[in-house]
Amino acid sequence: MPNHQPVKKFKIIGGACKGLGLNLPNISSTRPTKAIVRESFFNTLQAEINGAHFIEVFSGSASMGLEALSRGAMSAVFFEQNKSAYATLLENISLFKNRLKKEMEIQTFLDDAFKLLPTLHLKNGVLNIIYLDPPFETSGFLGIYEKCFQALERLLERFNPKNLLV
Known part of the structure; x- marks a missing residue:
């Protein structure tokens, strides 16, 4: 008998797709942002989310970017380098689009975000929200925090102060 592990799920907690169940990648290096953190984050930034361009740098399952789109962001960009997590991310985007049934601009990249x-193309005339939540520093991710700080320094050099870097 094959050993099937149940698919772990999370739900969109607000906006047009509230309650939509989405999949989590079944890999140890990817951890979802807890629902209470997502809810706090979006409750705090709700006024800024509507019409924004949301960029999720270490996307995993796309939980933050899809939550942003559900709450009114006009577009989202997702970066993920793990193939298994990326496949889950694409599944979740498909489920989300089927539920929302609305045109939206979504870009995905299967590559190292640091490259x-x-x-990164920042949109003019709208708020760009760049969300960085790197994986824990473990084998395969050694030096990730230093790389994040270096990437942030480079981004800030060309970043409009009216945009958000979280």
Whole structure:
């Protein structure tokens, strides 16, 4: 008998897709942002989310970016380098689009975010929210916090102070 592990789920907690169940990647290096943290984050920034361009740098399951889209963000960009997590991210985007049934601009990248961040396209005329929540520093991710700080320094050099870096 095959050993099937149940698919772990999370739910969109607010906005147009509230209650939509989405999948979590079944890998140890990817951890979802807890619902209470997501709720606090979006309750605090709700006024800024509507119409914003949301960029989730270490996307995993796309929980933060999809929550932002559900709450009125106009577009989202997702970066994920793990192939298994990326496949889950794409599944979740498909489930989300099927539920929302609304045109939205979504870009996904299967690559190392540190290579792509220097070329990140920030939108003019809208609030860009860049959300960085790196994985824990474990084997395979050694030096990740230093890389984040270096990437942040480079981003801040060309970042409009009216945008948000979280």
